[in-house]
Amino acid sequence: MLTGRKFVFLGGDARQLEVIRQVTEMDASATLVGYDNLGESFLDTQLMPMSENVLADADAVVLPVAGMDNDGKVDTRFADEPLHLEPEHFAAMRPGTFVFSGIAGERLQSYCEEHQLRLVKLMELDEVAILNSIPTAEGAIALAMQHTDITIHGANVSVLGFGRCGKTLARILSAMGANVKVSARDPANEARIYEMGFTPISSGELDGLLGQDDIIFNTIPHPVLTASVLATVNKSCVVIDIASKPGGTDFRYAERRGIKAVLAPSLPGLVAPKTAGRIIGNTICRLLALE
Amino acid sequence: MLTGRKFVFLGGDARQLEVIRQVTEMDASATLVGYDNLGESFLDTQLMPMSENVLADADAVVLPVAGMDNDGKVDTRFADEPLHLEPEHFAAMRPGTFVFSGIAGERLQSYCEEHQLRLVKLMELDEVAILNSIPTAEGAIALAMQHTDITIHGANVSVLGFGRCGKTLARILSAMGANVKVSARDPANEARIYEMGFTPISSGELDGLLGQDDIIFNTIPHPVLTASVLATVNKSCVVIDIASKPGGTDFRYAERRGIKAVLAPSLPGLVAPKTAGRIIGNTICRLLALE
């Protein structure tokens, strides 16, 4: 339980509502800043304007997944204006206060260091990345369904990369009945790919290996679907690229060749904000309970 | 091979293009009626206006999945106007000519009987219904993803009915990580449900059994999701009803209770016209090759 803990939520989107629900159910209290238009109401929460006082009192400050930009701006879906965090807001927090953010830019990092705040970049935690791979994979598959005129069942599919997202994507696609190839760059990953019932291919030499594919899912944040690889791909093939911007696809060349290629960022929040919020909430609760 | 066989296609949608491709690849020839705006071109096919001559020559006439209505109207996506079939068109066909249609109304049936035409109602063939259950299931799942804010993985899901669609839906949902209950009304089906790793529930007494569900998929073409059952369902639950019109859900009551309920007809043609066309094409080819 988190009895007596004080949370401050600064902005956010549908995911935060789930986090607020979770921490208050664990008996914490929550102050919501930037939630003026919020329809719902929660136990043991109050809406407040941004102030140093509110922050001085916090055990944990929760920022949105996108965090704070380098100008101090924090987005919120629940108010008409974004929030702005100034140096004095960080100065007001007690040393040791948790600052939870999905990702963190330079400015946020340096403020937290300066004031000895415990910054947790949630999206970099392995457990969060693995759990987030589930809504990500479902979202990528939903996109693929939308952009093709065939079923996933029976489709020839490649998944590039066998990291946190690649493993989940490959497993679900195969379970749905696709013929799944997965690219990897070391023999241990190839062994696991084989054990899980997929066909291993080498990330290094994709040229010519993807020629029969109906759908390619890229998870590798490096230029792997180069023009020379895309030149060997079927024109009716659809590329769903979920790697972080700018993705791993030569989108210019894909368009020129007439291959549909979609860059698909931020799927968990889009596809399943409640699940995505629960993942964040669980991890925040776990970390605070460890204290 | 279908060398020398003559097909006449009367109207249709994207699915027919796949059928045309298949039969011409099997070396048949095809005459397309109602395809004036067709962009693509196919080997060994010619566009023709509707006429008795064209039909007199046919070994097989292929209507769209929806067939012909009782006024003789046949829809087509590839021309500005629908086609119209008159009694003399049927009279012109040779006895024994195959007439393929997805479903068939009274009028079409009686004309075919009268002129001894071999009418095949494709959607009533078990093999077609089973294969069509795949795009149907994927489409239903895509809809569920769109209408919920959670993932299929980890969701509590019920599938009502364990027929051709129910089996496929349950299998895919479970493979994706949902907790799947399936309703049936005889012990043999319950045994198979258990063997496949789902939880059997009784179709007869749904009251109270669906209270924890996040998503309910109905495949039973009878009023099973009655007001009294829906009254015990969670308000955040989403109902995807794929049973033939009017579905098995009391949509009025669902709306009143604030439960999102979607009637989702004709999924295969929407979601995966190419796959749906292949299914039809394969069966047509198989039946003609048996001759």
Place this chain on the structure above:
Amino acid sequence: MLTGRKFVFLGGDARQLEVIRQVTEMDASATLVGYDNLGESFLDTQLMPMSENVLADADAVVLPVAGMDNDGKVDTRFADEPLHLEPEHFAAMRPGTFVFSGIAGERLQSYCEEHQLRLVKLMELDEVAILNSIPTAEGAIALAMQHTDITIHGANVSVLGFGRCGKTLARILSAMGANVKVSARDPANEARIYEMGFTPISSGELDGLLGQDDIIFNTIPHPVLTASVLATVNKSCVVIDIASKPGGTDFRYAERRGIKAVLAPSLPGLVAPKTAGRIIGNTICRLLALE
């Protein structure tokens, strides 16, 4: 509950112990005949010698899975001698008494008819056959493991027949990572085989289709693995034939060609007597509760 119901168990093996446990947990009482060496003790049960009195009192008489042979002999693992049922024993039972047996020979059937006893041939019930397919499949797979020097994972496997056992076998083998072909003789079954992710082959023309197989499982109680089919099979291939005696394999020819072929009857009782007993017990309880 089965409160007040009186069961008489006549002989049996480990499976019956599970049935006795179940019916007594449902509050029935049980009289055990032919259980003199029984180690365990159960609530509300008594050991008795065979007599007309015992039977006159019964609501349900439970025979072993193998039932009674045409000389009236009933086997028992829990006594030194088998039991013998005489005409007067059947005459003593009240009309309408349930007689549960796995299978039933001519004699047992005619006695039951004559005295208006409700004979239930458990193994012929679809629900029992489907549930029994699970221990059967596991036993067949255990045998295959024992007789091969390769893993099931990655093996080329054919399952002949897609009935109650064939479906279960194919599903488990595929889940374990085998490449599974399944034979069927109608297009609807082929469609389901494809939907479930296996490769359909035609039961009619097996010649030459099994040439790459490492293991063949036969479930068809007809001579399908004939000499001419076996002549095209790899010599290192192993055949596990679970079809009822004499199986569907030409064992003489298999031996001559040096192919290991095993006829494997009665797997559930061998492999998983407790599970097999539970299946029987559940069905008996369900049928009595319907009364």
Place this chain on the structure above:
Amino acid sequence: MLTGRKFVFLGGDARQLEVIRQVTEMDASATLVGYDNLGESFLDTQLMPMSENVLADADAVVLPVAGMDNDGKVDTRFADEPLHLEPEHFAAMRPGTFVFSGIAGERLQSYCEEHQLRLVKLMELDEVAILNSIPTAEGAIALAMQHTDITIHGANVSVLGFGRCGKTLARILSAMGANVKVSARDPANEARIYEMGFTPISSGELDGLLGQDDIIFNTIPHPVLTASVLATVNKSCVVIDIASKPGGTDFRYAERRGIKAVLAPSLPGLVAPKTAGRIIGNTICRLLALE
């Protein structure tokens, strides 16, 4: 291809035959030492007695999986007597010669270092360990089937450890229809366990978590199934411990409590020597081809 490469095989078991087959098919030549009773014959191989000359000529020397003990003894199934390797044998090999062994004792390691031989401990390679996890898991499951009277399907099963073997075991057991819990000690592994559809439990606090289990598979080479954990386990539960000797189970206490517990070493060679040999052969070929 391995054209021109010279292999020397020193002793071994059925697995080596598969390796010999593979390297000779890749066009290498092989000299077999300790294979006097070998029934089969291979292309491009010769039987030879142990000698320095034979070894001087080798590009790669292949020892059995168990390697050489600290007295220089090397076991062989294909001769009446084991082989003995003396210091001069190592001295005779050219620097840079590959020495393949499953595992390696101190003595073997120091000789290889001294003479600059490239010792490869195959069983320590991640790719080999992952692929070997497949026959290991199948063997463990076969043992569980043999020692229980229930089916894997429907059984409550725990897998302790989520490393190379634990992942494979859990996946297969779940696919077969077991209810699978998996223990782990960090949140990232728990996340993956959840994603794959199993129930995560904490390795640290097993007390009381295993009370409903029918079968426990241990893969952790540490005392985890202690007396205090076993005291909370059902007496009919079966423990299959595959961790390296002495396993992770308090076998003395298990016996005292009447729990069947089996230590099961060396499963791949027992269960599927051909598959196990292929795994070794593939890796040897891959490593030599990299040269």
